[in-house]
Amino acid sequence: MNDKIIVKDVSFFYGNNQAIKDINLSAEQNSVLALIGPSGCGKSTFLRCINRMNDIIPATRMTGEILIDQDSIYSPKYDVTTLRRRVGMVFQKSNPFPKSIFDNIAYGLKINGVKDKYEIENTVEKSLKSTALWDEVKDRLNKSAMGLSGGQQQRLCIARTIAVQPEVILMDEPASALDPISTQKIEELIQELKKNYTIIIVTHNMQQAARVSDYTAFFYMGELIEINKTEKIFTKPDKIMTENYITGKFG
Amino acid sequence: MNDKIIVKDVSFFYGNNQAIKDINLSAEQNSVLALIGPSGCGKSTFLRCINRMNDIIPATRMTGEILIDQDSIYSPKYDVTTLRRRVGMVFQKSNPFPKSIFDNIAYGLKINGVKDKYEIENTVEKSLKSTALWDEVKDRLNKSAMGLSGGQQQRLCIARTIAVQPEVILMDEPASALDPISTQKIEELIQELKKNYTIIIVTHNMQQAARVSDYTAFFYMGELIEINKTEKIFTKPDKIMTENYITGKFG
C-alpha cells in the first residue's frame, strides 16, 4: 500500500488534559485527507503532531508513533527541522513574514542552505506559478507581502511552503478567514496540489471537506470516530455520531 | 403594505470613499432580510446606517433617507439613542460586558431609565428564555458572562438586545465566529425571533442566508444588485451577477 503517513495509537496531553486519544489512521500518498469535528475536538492538536509543531508548546506530551514513509518521526535520530521541511504547514490566518513577496519565499530556501541566487529566483517563480499567484504579483515581487489581499496572502503562504519541496502539506483551516471567492481559489489550489503532495486539511466547514478531500476523518472529543472515503462519509457514514454531525443534528 | 423599514437613495462615504451607492430597499415587518455579497461590498456599512452606528465614525457622511415606521431616522428631531434602543444590534464577535450575566441584560434597562427591581428581574428572565438560554444559565446569573461559551455569549448578546424591546434587530455576521453547532442554535433562534421582530442579518455564508431569511439582498461594490424572495434568489435570481455569485462563478 502507498500510505504516506501512518499514525499509531497517538495520544496527546496538554499537561494532564488529554486532547487526543489513541488515534490510528493512515493517509494515502497524493490524496487529500480532511479532518472534521466540532470545535475543541483535537483536530489542530492532531495536525500539529504530524510536523511536531506541538514540540514548541511547553508541558505537553505525546505517546504513540507517527510514521512518514515508514520512518518514525518521533524517534530521537529524526531531525525535527528536516521533518518540518518535509511536512509543510499552512495556518488558519495567513501569516506572511513582513518582508517582500520574494523574500517570503526565499526565506525557507535560505535557511535550508540554498545559496545559489539563480536557483532561488527559479524556485520563487515556480512556487508562485503553482499557486496561481505569479501573474498577480510578478511586477511587485519586491513589495511587502503585507500589501496583498487576504486570499493572496494565504496563497503566498502556500507558495512559501511548497518552495522548500515538502512531501506532505498540513493545512489548519486555511480558508476559514477568507471570503468565499478567495476560499474557492484556495480549494481549487488544493485540488491541484494533491497531484504532487499528500495533504491533510483541518476544516470547520463540512462542505469544504466534502469538496476538496478524498478521505474524511471525523473527530469527536479527542477520538477518531470514523475515517472513510469522503463520499461515503457524506452520503452514508458508518457511525451514527458521524451521521448526526454531518446532518447537523448534534447536541 | 407593512414595510417596517424603507431605505431611499442611501449613499455612504468614508471620507471621499463611497462605500454604498444609492441603495433603495424595504424590509417587511416580522421578516428576516439577509444581506449577502463579497467582502467589502458595504454590507456592514449599510447595516450600521440603520441604527446610525456609523455616526460614531469620524469623517463620514450619509445621504438619502431611512424611514422606520414612516419616521425619517436621520431627521434632526429623531433622537439617536431612542433609535438605537428601537433598532437593536448584534455583532460578529460576541461582546458581553465583563459583568455578571444578570447585569449584562439589566444594563440596557438601567440606562433606559428602568429602575423597578422586580421589572428588571422579570425582563432578564424573559429575555433569557426567549434566547433559549435560561435553562443553561439560571443557576449562575451572578457569575461573569465571560465564563460562557462563545455560542452562549452570542445568545446572551441577543438576549441583552431584546431586553430593551427593540422592534428591529440588526445582526452583523452573528454566527461567523461560532462553531457549527452554536451556529445552528443561533439560526434556530433567528427563526423564532422573527415572529416578534424585524430582522436584518449580514452574512458571508450564502447557505445561512438561504436557511434563515425570507428575503435576500445581494450587494456588490457598494451597490444593491438584487433583492428578492430568498427562494427566488437561490434558485432563479433575476440578475446574472447574483447568479454568478450564488453559484461561485465569480471573478
Place this chain on the structure above:
Amino acid sequence: MKRKSELIQMTGFFLIRTGTFIVIAFLFLMLGYIFTKGISAISWGFLTEMPRNEMTKGGILPAIVGTFYLMIGASLISIPVGIITAIYLTEYAKSPKVVKIIRLGINNLAGVPSVVFGLFGLSLFVIFLEFGTSILAGSLTLGLLNLPVIIRSTEEALHVVPGTYREASLSLGATKWQTIYKIIIPNALPGIMTGIMLSLGRAAGETAPVMFTAAAFYTPDLPVSVFNEVMALPYHIYVMATAGTHIQATRHLQYGTAIVLISLVLTLNMAGLILRYRFRKKMK
C-alpha cells in the same frame, strides 16, 4: 549544514543569557549592597524623629513628610487632568489631526528632561508667580512632569477596553457619557490605577525639579502651609552624599534614607505592576 546552524544558535543563546545575567546581577548587587549597609540605620526613631546634630543624628521625618506632601500635591494636578485628557483623546476627539497634535505634545512633554522641568518650575512658579521655593511650586512642577505618565497609562487602559463594548452599549441606546461612565471607566479602572501608582513612585523619586522648586536642605519644623519649603527624600540623599560637612560620618544615614526611598518607590511600583498584571489578565 544543520550542525552549523545549531552551533550558531548555541552561541547566540549563550550571549543573550550572559547579558541578561549581568543586568540582573547588577540590580541585586546594588540593592543588596544598599540594604546590607543601611539596614542598621533603620529604626522606628529614624522614621519618626526630626534630624539632630546637623543631621548626623536623629531621623528623617521631615524628608518623608515632605515627599508625601509633594506626591499628594503632584497627584492633585496630574490625576484629574491626566485622566480627563486620556478620556478626551480616546473617547471624544473626532479629528485624527487634533489627536495627533495632542499626543505629539504629550510625548514630547514626557521627553523633556526633568532638569528642564525644574528650570520651568523655577521660572514660572517660584519666580514669576512668586510662590517661592515651596510645596506648591514643587507639587505643580512634579504634577506637570507626571502628567504624561498618567495620560499614557490611562490611554492604554482605555484602549484595552474592547471597542465592541462601546458599540454594544451605544447600540442599546446608551449615551456616550453613560457608556464611558458605566462601561469603559469601570473596565479600565485597574489600568488607570496602575498609572497613578507609577506616577506616585516617580514623584517620590524625582530630584532635579524638586531641587529648584521645593526642597530645602534642612527645615527645623514640619511644613504648615503649601508655601513652605520642605525636605524631600531624594534631595536629602543627594545633599548628604555630596554637600554635607560630614559626608563620611552620615554614610549609614544616607544608606538608610536610600532604603526608605527605594522601599517607598518599589512598593508603589509593585502595586502598580500587580494591578496592571491583573488587569491585562482580566482583559484577555
Place this chain on the structure above:
Amino acid sequence: MLTHLEMDLEQIKIKIFRMADYAMEAVTSSVSALKNSDTVLAEFIVKNDEEINRLEIEIDDECIKFLVTRQPAASDLRFILAMLKINTDLERIADLASNIAKETIRINGAPLIKPLIDIPRMSEIAVKMINTAFISITEKNVEKAKSVIEMDREIDELNTQIYRELFTYMGESSKNISQSLSLINVAKSLERVGDHTKNIAERAVYYIQGEEIRHQKPKV
C-alpha cells in the same frame, strides 16, 4: 423539540404521504369504477389527477428549497433525493390510475365480457405494495422495502395471465376485441403501477441504507 430542519423534513414527509394516499386511493377507485362500470367515479378520478399534479410540483419545490437552504448530507440528503424521485413515481402512478379510469369511460357502461377477478387482485397487490413501501420508509425497514420488490413479481405474473386469457377471448369472438384491448391496457397499467412502486421501494432502500439496489437483477 423538533429543530426547524426536522420540521422541514417532516413537512415534506407529510406531503409525500398524502400524495401516496391519493395515489393508492386513485388506483383502488379506478379499478372499482371499472368493476362497477361507474363512469361518474371514473370521471372524478381523471379530474382529481390535477390535484395530484399540483401536489407533485409542491413537493418538488419543497425538496428543492430544502436542498438550497439546508445543504443536507447523509440520510437527510438521501431522503430528499429519494423523495424527489418517489414523487415522480407517485405522480406517474396516479396518471396510470387515471388511464384506467379513461378505459372505464371508454367502455362506457357496456357489460363486461368476463367477471373481473384478476384485475382487482392486481390493484389490491399494487396498493399493498405502495403501502408497504411507505411503511418501510417510516420504519426505515429494508426488509419490508425488499418484500415490495418481491410482490412486483406477482403483479407481473397476473398481468401475463390476464394477457393470455384476453388473447384467447379475442380469438374466440371479434366482438370481444375492443373490451379485451381495454382490459389488457388496464392490466398493463397496473403492471406499470407495480413497476413504479418497485422503483419507490428501491429508492426507499437507497434512503434507508444508502445503497443502490436498482438493476441488480435484470429487469423483467
Place this chain on the structure above:
Amino acid sequence: MLTHLEMDLEQIKIKIFRMADYAMEAVTSSVSALKNSDTVLAEFIVKNDEEINRLEIEIDDECIKFLVTRQPAASDLRFILAMLKINTDLERIADLASNIAKETIRINGAPLIKPLIDIPRMSEIAVKMINTAFISITEKNVEKAKSVIEMDREIDELNTQIYRELFTYMGESSKNISQSLSLINVAKSLERVGDHTKNIAERAVYYIQGEEIRHQKPKV
C-alpha cells in the same frame, strides 16, 4: 480555464449526453430490428440495456456527489435536479426500446401483417424529440424545448391511428391478433418514449428558466 466545479458539471453533462445517445440509438435500432425482423439485433438491444442501467446509476451517483460537495444553487442546482430526473426518463426510454426489441423477439421472424410505415415514423419523431430536447439544453433554448412538447402531439396521434388500424386488422382475422397486439404494444411504447421525452423537455425548461411548466396543459 474551467474551475473544478465547471469540470464536474461538464462531466455530468457528457455522461447524460452519452446516455441520450444510447437511448436514441436503442429506439432507432429497436424499430429497425422490428422492421427487418432482425432478431439478433433485437437481442443485442435487450442485452445492451444493462449498460444503460449502469450508466444511469453512475450519473445519479455523480449528481449526488455534486450535490454533497458543491452545494449548488441557482442554475447549477436546477441543472443537477433536471439531470437527476432526465436520467430516470432516459433509462425508462431505453427500457421501452428494449420492450420493443422483446416484441421483435416474440414475433420471431414471422412475416409482418402489414408494411411498417407509421411505427418507423413514430420512432423517427421520438428520436428527433430526444435530440431536440438535448439541443435545447446545450443551447439553453426554451423555444426548442417547447417545440418538443408540440411534437409529442404528433406521436400521440400516430399511436391512436395505429391502434385503430390494428384494431380493424384484428377484427378481420383472428390470425392477426397476436402480431397486432405486439405492434400495439410497440406503438404504445413509442408513445411512452414520447411522453418521457416530453418530461425531459419540461425539465430542460425548468433548468433553463427556473420555471415549472409541468402539468400546465392537462395531460393526454
Place this chain on the structure above:
Amino acid sequence: MTNENKKIETRKTNSLFFDVLIEKFFLIVGLTSLFILFTIMVFLIKEGIPLFKTVGVSDFIFGKEWYPTSDNPRFGIFPLILSSLYITIIASLIAIPLSLSVAIYISELAGSTVKEIVKPLIEIIASIPSVIIGFFGMVVVAPFLIEHFDVDSGLNLFNASLMLSFMVIPTIASISEDAISSVPMSLKEASYALGANRWETIIHIVIPASLSGIWTAIILGISRIIGETMIVLMVAGGATIIPSSLFDPVRPLTSNIAAEMAEAAVGGVHYRALFAIGIMLFILTFIFNLIADYLSNKYKFKMN
C-alpha cells in the same frame, strides 16, 4: 407591552445636554498638555534668550571655556556638549546590547516562570530613582574604579556612562520586549514550519519584524540619557574640560544646570546661560522624541 414601552420611553433628555457639556469640558482639559508644552517653551525662551544679547551664539556653543563666576565670565559650553555626547555614546554602547539581550531573553528564551520573575525585576530597575543609582555610583563604583583601574578619581566619564546605561536598560529592554513579544506567534510558527530553528527565527523573522519598535526604544533610551541629571551630577566628576580619556571627570549639560542654579543670581547672565542650556536640552530631546514618535507610528502601521 405598551405599558412597559412607555416606561422606557420616558427617558432623560437632559442627559443629552449633559453629554455635550462634558465633551466641551474634556476638550479644554485635553488641550492642557499642549498649553504646558507651549508655556515651557515660552518661559525657557523668556529666561534664556536674553543671554545672547551679551554672549554670541557661536561663542556660547563653541566656546571652550566655562567660567561663569569669574571676573571675566566666559560661557562656552563646548566641553559640556562634548561631555554629554561622549557619555551618551558610551552609555548607549553599553546599554543597547545588554537591553536587547534582556528583551530577547524575556520574550523568546525564558520559560514562563522565569519570565514572570525577570520581567518585573527589569521594571523594578526602571523605577529606582536615579538619585539612588547615582548614590551607588558614588559610594561603591567610584572606590572600586580607583582601586582596580588606577585612576585618580572614580567619578568620571566611564562611571557615569555605566550608571546611565544601567538606568536606561529597563526602558530600552521593556519597550523592545513589547515590540518583540507583539510579533505574532503565527509568524514564528510559520518560520519553524519551514524548518528554521529558534535562533534563525529570532534573527531573520522576529527582530526584523520588530525593528522599528526596537529603534523607538533605543531613541527613547538615548533621549533619557541626554536628559538625565542626578546621576551625572553625582558621578561624572564635574570638571568642565574636554575629556581625553575614558576616566576623565566630565560635566555634561544637565548636571551643569543642576550644579550651578543655586548660585546663579536670578536674572543674571549666568542664570540666563543656564536657561540657554535648558533650551538646548529641550530642543535636543524634542528632536529625539519626534524621531521616536515617527518610528513608533511607522511600527504601529506595520503591525496592523
